[in-house]
Amino acid sequence: MQISQFEALLARVNKPARYIDGEWNAVHKDWEAARVRLALLYPDVYEVGMSHLGLQILYHVVNSHPDYLAERCYAPWTDMEAELRRAGAPLTSLESRRPLSDFDVIGITLPYELTYTNALNMLDLAGIPPRAADRTDDHPLVIGGGPGAANPEPMADFFDAILVGEGEEALLEILEASHGGRAEALARLAAIPGVYVPSRYQYSPAGAGPVGAVTPVNGAQCPITRRYVADLDAAPFPTRQLVPYLDTVHSRVTLEIMRGCARGCRFCQAGAFYRPRRERKLDTLLRQAEEAVAATGFDEISLLAFTSVDHSQIEELVTGLTRRLGARGVGVALPSLRADAFSVAIANQIRQVRKSGLTFAPEAGTDRLRAVLRKQMSEEELFAAADAAFSSGWFRLKLYFMIGLPTETEEDVEAIADLVQRLLAFGRGALGPRRGRLQISVSVAGFVPKPHTPFQWMGQDETEALAEKQRLLQQTLRARAVKLSWTDPAVSALEAAISRGDRRLGAVIHRAWQLGAKFDSWGEHFQFALWEQAFSECGLRLSDYANQDLPLDAALAWDHIACGLGKSALRAEAERALGRGEA
Amino acid sequence: MAQFVCRYRKGDELRWISHLDVKRTLERALRRAGLPLALTQGHNPHPKLSFGPPLPLGATSDVELFALHVTEAMDADQVKQRLNEQLPAGLQVTEVWSLPAYRKKETFGNIDLAGYEVALTDSIGREDLQRRVDQLLASPQLIVHRGGERPERTVDLRPLIHRLEVVEGDDGLVLRMRLRTGSHGGARPQEVIALLGLDEHEHVKRYHRTELSTRPSEDRRPGAARGKRWRRQRR
Ligand code: SF4
Numbered sequence: 001m002q003i004s005q006f007e008a009l010l011a012r013v014n015k016p017a018r019y020i021d022g023e024w025n026a027v028h029k030d031w032e033a034a035r036v037r038l039a040l041l042y043p044d045v046y047e048v049g050m051s052h053l054g055l056q057i058l059y060h061v062v063n064s065h066p067d068y069l070a071e072r073c074y075a076p077w078t079d080m081e082a083e084l085r086r087a088g089a090p091l092t093s094l095e096s097r098r099p100l101s102d103f104d105v106i107g108i109t110l111p112y113e114l115t116y117t118n119a120l121n122m123l124d125l126a127g128i129p130p131r132a133a134d135r136t137d138d139h140p141l142v143i144g145g146g147p148g149a150a151n152p153e154p155m156a157d158f159f160d161a162i163l164v165g166e167g168e169e170a171l172l173e174i175l176e177a178s179h180g181g182r183a184e185a186l187a188r189l190a191a192i193p194g195v196y197v198p199s200r201y202q203y204s205p206a207g208a209g210p211v212g213a214v215t216p217v218n219g220a221q222c223p224i225t226r227r228y229v230a231d232l233d234a235a236p237f238p239t240r241q242l243v244p245y246l247d248t249v250h251s252r253v254t255l256e257i258m259r260g261c262a263r264g265c266r267f268c269q270a271g272a273f274y275r276p277r278r279e280r281k282l283d284t285l286l287r288q289a290e291e292a293v294a295a296t297g298f299d300e301i302s303l304l305a306f307t308s309v310d311h312s313q314i315e316e317l318v319t320g321l322t323r324r325l326g327a328r329g330v331g332v333a334l335p336s337l338r339a340d341a342f343s344v345a346i347a348n349q350i351r352q353v354r355k356s357g358l359t360f361a362p363e364a365g366t367d368r369l370r371a372v373l374r375k376q377m378s379e380e381e382l383f384a385a386a387d388a389a390f391s392s393g394w395f396r397l398k399l400y401f402m403i404g405l406p407t408e409t410e411e412d413v414e415a416i417a418d419l420v421q422r423l424l425a426f427g428r429g430a431l432g433p434r435r436g437r438l439q440i441s442v443s444v445a446g447f448v449p450k451p452h453t454p455f456q457w458m459g460q461d462e463t464e465a466l467a468e469k470q471r472l473l474q475q476t477l478r479a480r481a482v483k484l485s486w487t488d489p490a491v492s493a494l495e496a497a498i499s500r501g502d503r504r505l506g507a508v509i510h511r512a513w514q515l516g517a518k519f520d521s522w523g524e525h526f527q528f529a530l531w532e533q534a535f536s537e538c539g540l541r542l543s544d545y546a547n548q549d550l551p552l553d554a555a556l557a558w559d560h561i562a563c564g565l566g567k568s569a570l571r572a573e574a575e576r577a578l579g580r581g582e583a
Numbered sequence: 584m585a586q587f588v589c590r591y592r593k594g595d596e597l598r599w600i601s602h603l604d605v606k607r608t609l610e611r612a613l614r615r616a617g618l619p620l621a622l623t624q625g626h627n628p629h630p631k632l633s634f635g636p637p638l639p640l641g642a643t644s645d646v647e648l649f650a651l652h653v654t655e656a657m658d659a660d661q662v663k664q665r666l667n668e669q670l671p672a673g674l675q676v677t678e679v680w681s682l683p684a685y686r687k688k689e690t691f692g693n694i695d696l697a698g699y700e701v702a703l704t705d706s707i708g709r710e711d712l713q714r715r716v717d718q719l720l721a722s723p724q725l726i727v728h729r730g731g732e733r734p735e736r737t738v739d740l741r742p743l744i745h746r747l748e749v750v751e752g753d754d755g756l757v758l759r760m761r762l763r764t765g766s767h768g769g770a771r772p773q774e775v776i777a778l779l780g781l782d783e784h785e786h787v788k789r790y791h792r793t794e795l796s797t798r799p800s801e802d803r804r805p806g807a808a809r810g811k812r813w814r815r816q817r818r
Contacts, residue, residue, distance in 0.1 A: 010599050010641075011641060011784060016599035017604055020596070020599050022671055022672055022673065024611070024669075024671050245600040245607070246600075246604060247603070293614075294617075297610070297611030297612060297613070297614035298614075299610075299614065328614070329614075
């Protein structure tokens with residue numbers, strides 16, 4: 001497309017800065033000199049995608065290699081999509097504004113289930129058939145990755161290959177293999193550890209829902225074992241991070257201090273998918289922080305980890321960073337705390353620079369149910385943390401809960417309201433004359449069973465039951481100081497169905513996209529009716545995937561993906577959770 | 584503590600970023616440049632910056648303004664050079680001058696005139712355009728309704744249009760206009776285009792700002808800030 005033609009489109013869309021190029025630290029490599037050209041796609045709007053560290057790491061790794069080039073593309077918002085389709089213009093990369101179909105490889109990260117229709121839509125906008133079977137030697141190879149690869153089956157129809165696990169090392173191997181005709185390239189890809197080439201496996205369903213086995217066709221690797229970086233401290237990390245013009249979800253330096261989590265909560269897929277827990281060293285982090293602040297000019301640095309206070313040198317790190325950066329007006333943010341007094345003490349250190357609420361995730365209302373989840377947090381600890389927080393001047397708390405958990409009773413749900421009310425009373429007492437400023441935000445989501453966790457077998461509550469529990473909380477938590485937010489139960493149901501999906505869901509996702517589903521994670525775009533129609537047209541039932549309790553001894557649609565914990569270990573954990581209800 | 588005023592250019596590359604985006608971009612560039620920026624007090628310290636009147640989205644300009652405070656004595660050329668090294672293509676500081684120490688924080692409150700050159704596509708002819716311009720200038724009143732503002736209101740744009748003429752540019756017709764701007768009320772170039780019965784998408788190639796200045800004091804209401812400072816201070 002001519003530049004002037006593209007400019008004309010920009011004049012017609014909201015936030016045109018989403019589509020322009022040239023953010024500070026964007027990389028422009030010589031197209032002709034690159035042996036393999038990769039387009040990195042993020043299936044959500046620019047502001048969300050730019051806040052995703054994984055994509056930036058891969059962008060940096062690939063562009064640091066002399067032979068390869070990587071450019072980016074984020075999902076165009078619906079107004080831009082309409083303009084592109086009207087003009088008959090293909091989706092292009094940001095950096096060189098070349099059509100995506102000019103690239104050798106399209107890499108799509110799959111951050112969560114509700115972005116899947118966007119991935120299809122982006123391929124379609126690029127003039128690339130979304131289904132792998134419809135593509136020819138003339139099309140780029142389409143490779144998936146990210147957390148969605150934990151269960152690649154629902155998206156298996158659309159990808160030539162899917163990388164299971166972390167990409168720092170594996171992506172370069174993938175690019176190295178991506179040349180020549182499609183068939184040869186796929187043969188080479190299939191031999192790379194951790195790379196799943198769906199066309200070399202077949203699925204034999206054994207009933208309704210995700211029971212059945214995926215087996216290799218011509219001796220392809222099985223299981224596909226998750227890749228991970230053994231030495232995180234030595235792994236490449238981008239300090240020249242992209243500086244967006246727009247205000248994105250997180251416009252700040254992201255410093256990954258730790259990857260993985262050893263706490264082993266039974267519902268948590270991230271904990272399972274990013275094992276083992278690895279740290280970057282203090283010296284490395286202080287150096288990277290300095291470099292990143294100097295290279296970006298951001299005024300905030302966020303310490304990324306599942307639980308940042310679990311880092312063995314977190315105190316030294318926070319002290320070191322606030323000492324070095326505070327005077328320059330650069331704040332430190334700790335997005336992931338634990339509910340204990342130690343976390344609050346750490347948070348207190350950074351309060352001078354950044355004052356916001358503290359976030360804790362008790363997940364359930366009772367100690368009993370938390371023990372079932374293996375969430376290591378007692379009510380006593382929570383109150384101790386709240387005490388420490390209030391007495392050192394915080395007055396906003398944010399609490400995360402789930403409803404519809406395995407073994408949950410009505411009492412457990414009522415206990416959430418009760419817990420919040422007691423915290424409120426406690427806070428009022430602790431804050432004394434400043435009690436008026438107290439605010440407790442309560443965020444409630446429906447439990448979503450995830451593959452490779454001990455809870456993968458456990459069905460989600462029926463949508464109506466979830467809605468009922470939600471209503472109960474809405475009725476009991478009405479204090480002005482409490483701000484209640486929740487996830488639409490229909491969204492949770494779809495998440496559950498796709499996350500436990502098998503290969504047959506590919507047709508459903510394709511159909512839903514054809515019917516117009518996109519930006520499903522955006523409330524204003526989510527249309528559950530389209531999904532219901534897609535399921536029924538494909539002759540499948542959403543509840544078979546979302547709500548069904550799966551037999552503990554059945555083969556599951558994602559068993560060919562090896563994440564770390566073996567199935568027997570998961571089963572033992574599941575039995576412990578259900579049987580005795582203790583950790 | 585020293586105060587500098589910078590004049591900068593916003594080029595084609597960045598004409599689609601908003602005024603707010605420009606602020607953020609300059610703030611980060613200043614931080615990268617390692618200039619000893621003076622920070623505001625409080626929990627969330629920010630560099631002390633102030634900006635001239637916002638440029639409409641999609642426009643380019645040669646005459647944008649902002650002011651900054653640094654905590655150490657510095658040379659204006661040094662500020663310009665160090666800042667330009669850190670600015671992306673599409674933003675460039677063209678001039679920096681220091682303000683005397685006794686001057687208060689510059690807020691650009693006295694700027695009330697903005698000049699634009701609006702490049703047009705060839706879907707309108709010279710005569711047709713001239714006729715529309717003449718007609719507009721001959722109108723005693725040009726009432727427009729500003730629905731986007733709260734409270735909604737109507738404004739007479741006629742006294743806010745100081746000059747409007749058609750000239751032949753290198754690449755087609757150009758409308759040259761000088762409009763009142765600033766917090767006491769102003770006209771936007773897009774409004775003038777609409778008053779001429781032209782369509783933004785069909786007829787306009789580019790808005791370009793060529794001037795930010797202050798009216799001569801005799802034109803102003805008593806009590807308003809004086810001076811033509813912005814023009815005189817050019818070196
Ligand atoms: S929920 Fe948090 S603490 Fe628990 S395993 Fe997952 S990441 Fe770790």
